[in-house]
Amino acid sequence: MVVISAVSIPAQETSAPQPWMNPRLSPDQRADLVVHQLTLPEKIQLVHGIGWGPLRPGDPVPPDNNGGAGEVQGIPRLGIPSLQQADSAVGVRMAAAQSRYATLLPSVLGAAASWDVKAAHLYGDIIGRELRAQGYNQSIGGGVNLARDPRNGRLFEYPGEDPLLAGVTVGHVIQGIQANKVMADIKHYAFNDQETGRTVVDVHISRKSAHESDLLAFELGIRIGQPSSVMCSYNKVEGDWSCENKWLLNDVLKGEWKFPGFVVSDWEATHSTTKAALAGLDMEMPGSQFFGTPLEDAVRNGKVPQARLDDMVHRLLRSMFAAGVIDDPSLPRKVVDPFRGxxxxxxxxxxxxxxxxxxxxxxxxxxxxxxxxxxxxxxxxxxxxxxxxxxxxxxxxxxxxxxxxxxxxxxxxxxxxxxxxxxxxxxxxxxxxxxxxxxxxxxxxxxxxxxxxxxxxxxxxxxxxxxxxxxxxxxxxxxxxxxxxxxxxxxxxxxxxxxxxxxxxxxxxxxxxxxxxxxxxxxxxxxxxFGSVDPSGKLPITFPRSEKDLPHPRIFGMTYKTPANGGLPEHWVSEEKTASFPADYTEGVRFGYKWFESEQKQPLFPFGFGLSYTHFTYDDLQIDSDKKQVHFRVRNDGQRSGTEVAQAYVQLPPSSGEKFMRLAGWGRVTLAPGASHQVTVQLEPLALASWNEPAEKWDWTHGDYTVKVGRSSADIALSGHLRMQ
The missing domain is CATH 3.40.50.1700 (Glycoside hydrolase family 3 C-terminal domain)
Structure with missing residues (x-):
């Protein structure tokens, strides 16, 4: 284990005005002003951090440490506070180590089953307010990896199998977190779809399929939530580690999507100095093995341009200004009653x-x-x-x-x-x-x-x-x-x-x-x-009947050993591989409900499925091709009040060759017995688009798109056509 020593720049007495503290300036303008004041060692200090606790026992703990997953020490002389980071996928972790507790929320997969953006925002708000109350200003959470394999050990941290539902859910969680002046993260970028051999698995997928599936979830989550940072993942993609993958970081994230924030490595997922910095990694966590003295040397000898280091620091600072953690750095440490939430x-x-x-x-x-x-x-x-x-x-x-x-x-x-x-x-x-x-x-x-x-x-x-x-x-x-x-x-x-x-x-x-x-x-x-609450959840993931029905019945890299008694393999299996092995996503975008539909397989329970104690009917479908809107009426024909999640799917024109639907939007409506409501669903444009790989852009096929509205992906009540000119 590498022992990391903290670099501390003492505060200096100054009465000079600090123009970057002017809130009338944009976050980018303010960040530029700070960058111009920083020394080279100070810049290096801001692009790596320190980890401790159960993740890195024995590391020195800075005096302002708050007991979370990591810390990036600030620059007191310029009014830049330290980043205090805490794992917080479903609530604030490690709080008890500091004699504090936090609210345990339902799993992210469960929250996605609500199909409720207000619930997702509330989810984030609880996390954000408890992080801030406990002295943290950055959340390490926001997992948006899609459920390519329903056996993934971290699936409970993720919002299901569909990129639209996943991106919308996590985007609103991020909004809720950052409403509390806490920086939010989105992770694990990208294709960290299994835990088996996660640090060495090499994912292979076409760029078209990547953009239309896993990357689409990130694109939507970033567009909606505007997170401060993106965490790159442990795995490789097409031969390069995610945290030094130029295509993922520079070309897609910072190029196509214009992401203005910073990229932070997953813990100990940094593998190089020059390659990682030039590929788009902005922060190594934890430690300074690559982005400490080696990065400083690389800048001095010209292997990493000074402008690139300035960009790394700028991205961090503009995110801190945008989130409000510099203007309002007060982080009172106090006990949080988990029963309040x-x-x-x-x-x-x-x-x-x-x-x-x-x-x-x-x-x-x-x-x-x-x-x-x-x-x-x-x-x-x-x-x-x-x-x-x-x-x-x-x-x-x-x-x-x-x-x-x-x-x-x-x-x-x-x-x-x-x-x-x-x-x-x-x-x-x-x-x-x-x-x-x-x-x-x-x-x-x-x-x-x-x-x-x-x-x-x-x-x-x-x-x-x-x-x-x-x-x-x-x-x-x-x-x-x-x-x-x-x-x-x-x-x-x-x-x-x-x-x-x-x-x-x-x-x-x-x-x-x-x-x-x-x-x-x-x-x-x-x-x-007992019926005090009517069940309204809908599955954010398909329930297969058997592993045999999956695109990959066996998990990539997992060694299967049949027990001597002839029963099932052990439930808990973790195969830590030391040599890289491939994960070929030959299914492309066809996983989850898209796989079952295109393969004409019957799942145990389909995506979007969920019963109620009442009954809903649908009628009066109207499709506005110009506005990309679907209008229809939902009526509660039962004897109890209830909530229905009405789902709108589209199927591309026959010329596309696709043999499955795509979720394009939904409406959530609560109705008393006998009541009805006219629902309008705004279709997501990217759910109707195809990635043009040679041109590296989204295209929309001309022709008739089939629109299907119903209670689940397998229970369609209404259908019609949308015309794309």
């Missing part, structure tokens, strides 16, 4: 829960009809599961299943939001018992004769490894099968980071997907189960 987190979770099956109206449960209820599995008596890795938020009071023991990296952490408690509150006159579910036979015996059996099944996923299969880990499939056989009134509540297969689906009455539910999860789940 509980109501907001619960609201997001209630919008995120997806009702996947509801046979014969088994849900919602009616409390006065229940005499005996059995709750089984997934530690539902004490809490809800959370995702791991650098997204792991500290649980108040410690891990709910083992509060007296310190939590280790790679250990599932449960938060104190007990579904059992809130189920009992909803059904106070019923006998509600709990069985741990460790023995399927005993659980089945406990379930016999109950009016309702609620099985909670979970799946721990984390940075650093992928799931080799879509199966629920452990004996949970056997548990569900045994209980469902013993009692026909069985309902399954999933707390998963990823889609899972369901071999028992025909034997249970209902299924809820609650994702990783966050600190308000227990109450949110109970509210949906």
């Amino acid at each position: 509980r109501d907001d987190a619960q609201q997001i979770e209630e919008e995120s829960i997806v009702l996947l099956k509801n046979n014969r109206g088994a849900l919602p449960l009616v409390a006065n009809r229940l005499q005996r209820v059995v709750v089984i599995g997934a530690h539902a008596d004490v809490g809800v599961i959370s995702g791991g890795g650098s997204a792991q938020v500290d649980a108040p009071g410690g891990n709910a299943i083992s509060p007296d023991k310190p939590t280790k990296w790679g250990e599932a952490v449960y938060f104190p939001s007990s579904p059992l408690r809130y189920i009992r509150e909803h059904a106070p006159n019923a006998q509600v018992s709990f069985d741990a579910g460790t023995d399927p036979a005993m659980a089945a015996q406990a379930a016999r004769g109950a009016d309702a059996v609620l099985i909670f099944a979970d799946q721990y996923m984390s940075e650093g490894g992928d799931a080799p299969t879509l199966a629920l880990p452990g004996n949970q499939n056997a548990l569900i099968a045994a209980v469902a056989k013993a009692n026909p009134h069985t309902l399954v509540i999933l707390e998963t980071g990823n889609p899972v297969s369901m071999p028992w689906i025909d034997d249970v009455q209902g299924v809820l997907e609650a994702w990783y539910p966050g600190i308000g999860g227990g109450q949110a789940i109970a509210n949906v189960l």
Whole structure:
């Protein structure tokens, strides 16, 4: 391990005016003024940082350290504060190390299931306000990698498989963060689509497919959110590391998209000095192995032009000015009550829960009809599961299943939001018992004769490894099968980071997907189960029936070992490769719902799917080709109030050769029983476009585009045509 020493420039007494502190100037003008005042060592100081804690034990800690993921020391004599960075994908991480706690939000995948930009903005606002309150001014989060493989260990940090939904969701999260004068990040740029061998995998994809899929999610997220920084990823793309990939950084990000902010490496993802600097990397994190003395030497000897170093520093400073962290640098360190954000987190979770099956109206449960209820599995008596890795938020009071023991990296952490408690509150006159579910036979015996059996099944996923299969880990499939056989009134509540297969689906009455539910999860789940909240979530990702239905049934680089007992491979598999290996994206843009449609495969549950306790009908479709707008009416024909997410898809003209639809927009509407609303969906122009690889630009095919409107990608209610001249 390289030990990093901090370079500190002492503050100097000065009474001279500082023109860069004039807020009437643009962020770029102010940044230029500061750059002209900096010495070469000061410029070098601003393009690398220091990491510590569990990521880099033993590193020296600067006196102004705030205990997060990293720090870039500022220039006090010029009024430039240090960057205090914290991992914050689903809440502020490592807060407990400083005797603070933060709100655990539902997974990003869950938030995307709400299809609600207001919920996404609220998601970011919670993160931003708690970062600022705890002394941080930069968020390390904003993952927008697409779900090319539903077994990705970090899928819970990402917003699903569609570039439009993903980019819009994360863009609004970024807006919410930066509304608090905290700099936001978007990551992992680009194609960091698996954890297996993530530091050596070499992704191969055509530039046309890249622009129309993964890069489109980044383009939209950056356009909407205007993040301060972009984090480049660990993997290679077409032979070059992402953090020294000229095509990704200079040509696309800074060239085509005109991104004005800075590019920061993922932690220890920098591999060179001159190549990385000239390719577009602006900041090495953490350490100074490449962007410390080696970069200073490269500038002095002309290998890296002085103008390039000035550009690196300018990009950082203009982002700091734009976000307000220089004009308002006050970062009071104070205790944040995680339960203050509980109501907001619960609201997001209630919008995120997806009702996947509801046979014969088994849900919602009616409390006065229940005499005996059995709750089984997934530690539902004490809490809800959370995702791991650098997204792991500290649980108040410690891990709910083992509060007296310190939590280790790679250990599932449960938060104190007990579904059992809130189920009992909803059904106070019923006998509600709990069985741990460790023995399927005993659980089945406990379930016999109950009016309702609620099985909670979970799946721990984390940075650093992928799931080799879509199966629920452990004996949970056997548990569900045994209980469902013993009692026909069985309902399954999933707390998963990823889609899972369901071999028992025909034997249970209902299924809820609650994702990783966050600190308000227990109450949110109970509210949906008992109908206090109508489920309105829609899947942001396809649920396959089997790995065999995927474009790549085996994860690139993963070694599959069949256990001696003939069962499934171990759930937690992390193959750290030392030699590079290829990941050939031969499917191009055809993954998720586009793959299933073009291959005419039937998924377990399609993209955009989600049931309600009421029913919606669609009619009166009108298409405005000039404005690229779709108008239609949605009516609530049921007996309950509810929210519908009406989705608009387009299929390019036959001359394009595409055999699948593309999500082009959606409308979210809440209706009372019998009410209707005229919905207008503005179609995203890039969802209708094709990347012209030779010309390196977007083109729109002339002809008739088929427009399809419906409840999901597989449930189309209306169709018509849009004419592109």
